[in-house]
Amino acid sequence: xxxxxxxxxxxxxxxxxxxxxxxxxxxxxxxxxxxxxxxxxxxxxxxxxxxxxxxxxxxxxxxxxxxxxxxxxxxxxxxxxxxxxxxxxxxxxxxxxxxxxxxxxxxxxxxxxxxxxxxxxxxxxxxxxxxxxxxxxxxxxxxxxxxxxxxxxxxxxxxxxxxxxxxxxxxxxxxxxxxxxxxxxxxxxxxxxxxxxxxxxxxxxxxxxxxxxxxxxxxxxxxxxxxxxxxxxxxxxxxxxxxxxxxxxxxxxxxxxxxxxxxxxxxxxxxxxxxxxxxxxxxxxxxxxxxxxxxxxxxxxxxxxxxxxxxxxxxxxxxxxxxxxxxxxxxxxxxxxxxxxxxxx
Amino acid sequence: xxxxxxxxxxxxxxxxxxxxxxxxxxxxxxxxxxxxxxxxxxxxxxxxxxxxxxxxxxxxxxxxxxxxxxxxxxxxxxxxxxxxxxxxxxxxxxxxxxxxxxxxxxxxxxxxxxxxxxxxxxxxxxxxxxxxxxxxxxxxxxxxxxxxxxxxxxxxxxxxxxxxxxxxxxxxxxxxxxxxxxxxxxxxxxxxxxxxxxxxxxxxxxxxxxxxxxxxxxxxxxxxxxxxxxxxxxxxxxxxxxxxxxxxxxxxxxxxxxxxxxxxxxxxxxxxxxxxxxxxxxxxxxxxxxxxxxxxxxxxxxxxxxxxxxxxxxxxxxxxxxxxxxxxxxxxxxxxxxxxxxxxx
Numbered sequence: 292x293x294x295x296x297x298x299x300x301x302x303x304x305x306x307x308x309x310x311x312x313x314x315x316x317x318x319x320x321x322x323x324x325x326x327x328x329x330x331x332x333x334x335x336x337x338x339x340x341x342x343x344x345x346x347x348x349x350x351x352x353x354x355x356x357x358x359x360x361x362x363x364x365x366x367x368x369x370x371x372x373x374x375x376x377x378x379x380x381x382x383x384x385x386x387x388x389x390x391x392x393x394x395x396x397x398x399x400x401x402x403x404x405x406x407x408x409x410x411x412x413x414x415x416x417x418x419x420x421x422x423x424x425x426x427x428x429x430x431x432x433x434x435x436x437x438x439x440x441x442x443x444x445x446x447x448x449x450x451x452x453x454x455x456x457x458x459x460x461x462x463x464x465x466x467x468x469x470x471x472x473x474x475x476x477x478x479x480x481x482x483x484x485x486x487x488x489x490x491x492x493x494x495x496x497x498x499x500x501x502x503x504x505x506x507x508x509x510x511x512x513x514x515x516x517x518x519x520x521x522x523x524x525x526x527x528x529x530x531x532x533x534x535x536x537x538x539x540x541x542x543x544x545x546x547x548x549x550x551x552x553x554x555x556x557x558x559x560x561x562x563x564x565x566x567x568x569x570x571x572x573x574x575x576x577x578x579x580x581x582x583x584x585x586x587x588x589x590x591x592x593x594x595x596x597x598x599x600x601x602x603x604x605x606x607x608x609x610x611x612x613x614x615x616x617x618x619x620x621x622x623x624x625x626x627x628x629x630x631x632x633x634x635x636x
Numbered sequence: 637x638x639x640x641x642x643x644x645x646x647x648x649x650x651x652x653x654x655x656x657x658x659x660x661x662x663x664x665x666x667x668x669x670x671x672x673x674x675x676x677x678x679x680x681x682x683x684x685x686x687x688x689x690x691x692x693x694x695x696x697x698x699x700x701x702x703x704x705x706x707x708x709x710x711x712x713x714x715x716x717x718x719x720x721x722x723x724x725x726x727x728x729x730x731x732x733x734x735x736x737x738x739x740x741x742x743x744x745x746x747x748x749x750x751x752x753x754x755x756x757x758x759x760x761x762x763x764x765x766x767x768x769x770x771x772x773x774x775x776x777x778x779x780x781x782x783x784x785x786x787x788x789x790x791x792x793x794x795x796x797x798x799x800x801x802x803x804x805x806x807x808x809x810x811x812x813x814x815x816x817x818x819x820x821x822x823x824x825x826x827x828x829x830x831x832x833x834x835x836x837x838x839x840x841x842x843x844x845x846x847x848x849x850x851x852x853x854x855x856x857x858x859x860x861x862x863x864x865x866x867x868x869x870x871x872x873x874x875x876x877x878x879x880x881x882x883x884x885x886x887x888x889x890x891x892x893x894x895x896x897x898x899x900x901x902x903x904x905x906x907x908x909x910x911x912x913x914x915x916x917x918x919x920x921x922x923x924x925x926x927x928x929x930x931x932x933x934x935x936x937x938x939x940x941x942x943x944x945x946x947x948x949x950x951x952x953x954x955x956x957x958x959x960x961x962x963x964x965x966x967x968x969x970x971x972x973x974x975x976x977x978x979x980x981x
Binding site (some may be wrong): 334335339341342344349351353355361391397399403433435438445447448450456457458460526541602 | 689
């Protein structure tokens with residue numbers, strides 16, 4: 292009730308002062324108070340050797356993704372709450388790309404011992420926020436000390452109740468290629484946050500920044516796609532051309548993308564001009580769904596969709612495993628870009 | 637067919653020369669050729685946005701554990717194949733501590749770009765070896781570049797078909813406390829491998845080293861315990877006293893351990909003399925099962941067990957959340973030890 296807190300209250304508390312078990316207690320309490328520690332079929336959540344739940348789904352889906360400080364993010368351009376949001380979002384997006392419903396998450400968190408407790412709270416606030424939006428329960432994980440911050444999240448989901456899925460190997464010759472929403476904003480946001488680029492319009496800047504920091508996984512759209520008859524999809528994490536190449540390789544087909552049809556983020560076009568198309572084709576981290584379907588199914592998708600669906604090209608029998616970029620007249624074009632791959636020098 | 641390989645063959649190939657997708661292809665091929673990439677109910681393994689399997693188990697179990705270079709292991713004392721074995725073993729042990737059957741594993745691997753491909757192969761050889769012993773399929777994961785080696789493995793299992801489980805919260809006043817096998821060998825092995833201790837007898841040295849590097853998760857014993865009526869267990873990872881404290885806190889009971897009854901590893905006793913008991917009580921990483929049960933159930937466990945089962949004390953109503961160490965006459969004793977906790981300075 293005192294209007295002024297004692298001065299010590301403002302000193303940053305380090306996780307080393309809490310200890311591992313103190314930190315686990317704090318995080319478990321945050322998750323529990325948010326209502327994200329439970330779900331109707333959960334039997335055991337945080338605090339035992341394993342989590343346990345009942346399920347009557349026929350097919351279970353599971354995915355995992357790691358984010359390392361200095362590799363996938365820097366704390367200069369990614370606030371802690373955004374890091375929490377994004378690290379769960381990228382996993383939800385993988386379940387979306389299967390047409391499934393995410394249900395449970397396990398979080399492995401590594402922190403330097405001088406990490407500040409308030410920052411870790413912010414991290415979990417962001418994670419709990421997105422978990423709430425998608426009704427995902429956080430049921431366990433692991434915390435440990437490490438020289439850098441890293442998060443490895445594993446998400447479990449149920450496949451569509453009819454047992455249908457969106458896979459990388461489901462594309463067929465004659466399919467149309469389409470993408471949800473628009474592309475490139477996340478890459479633009481990163482360039483801006485890393486101060487490699489300046490965007491003058493405040494609203495555009497906010498949109499680019501949100502695209503990079505708080506991507507919205509297309510879970511509802513993935514479910515709609517699988518229900519409408521789509522069988523091939525991937526989420527755009529490496530970049531449109533790189534991810535379409537994954538589909539082409541897995542399906543043994545080729546792809547032809549008409550570059551002028553690609554839906555470039557409007558905010559990106561304004562802020563980045565001639566560089567926008569390259570970022571939309573190769574930037575990655577947009578977490579839109581890239582999918583293929585017959586013309587008939589595609590027409591039904593466009594009727595059912597609550598978000599923009601843009602047809603950008605065709606699946607071909609020739610040039611298996613390859614993506615060709617063409618102009619409106621079908622002539623090959625070259626757009627400068629570089630995909631994102633770990634380890635390559 | 638040439639008896640002498642060209643000299644370049646012996647040069648260490650770095651993962652940066654393979655690139656991320658080259659490395660994923662290599663690992664997927666190793667797992668596939670080992671037969672560990674599949675299982676009867678698996679629908680999608682490595683290579684899509686998520687793995688997918690069918691299951692008719694009523695209750696699903698899931699656990700995750702991370703190992704970081706410099707925190708959980710050093711490459712000086714842990715060969716790569718042992719690191720692969722152990723990183724999966726610690727997760728299988730968590731499923732064992734629930735009385736479940738492990739089924740699927742996801743592996744997130746972070747590597748410096750100058751890591752050698754042969755070392756990564758050895759890592760996966762060790763992991764595939766133990767996966768084979770327990771019929772676990774490796775169905776996906778993530779690889780990325782990082783300044784240090786780390787592994788986060790998530791394992792999925794089925795609970796006992798009757799839906800019964802071993803939990804930390806199942807201990808009751810009047811229960812006997814027991815442990816499988818013997819304790820302390822892993823801590824002795826670590827002290828020896830870190831060259832803080834020398835063990836002269838070769839057979840003892842090999843046993844201590846194996847206990848630390850290649851722990852054997854007590855999956856069969858966990859299933860036997862749950863079938864025999866045991867309801868409370870944990871695996872000994874932090875150390876006997878620390879892990880028994882976890883049970884006491886979760887169950888709202890106390891524990892009294894008669895220290896002279898604790899089954900100390902014979903190899904440890906020979907090599908470490910008076911330090912052996914302290915290591916057995918607090919050393920950790922033995923991955924034995926520590927459990928509690930009524931006297932009647934305990935008698936049935938001892939009949940059913942294929943490994944030594946040692947009763948070491950009693951669960952008490954008083955001193956909830958605490959573990960007391962006593963001698964044969966019931967008098968409190970002090971044994972020097974230090975539990976393992978992350979973050980505490």
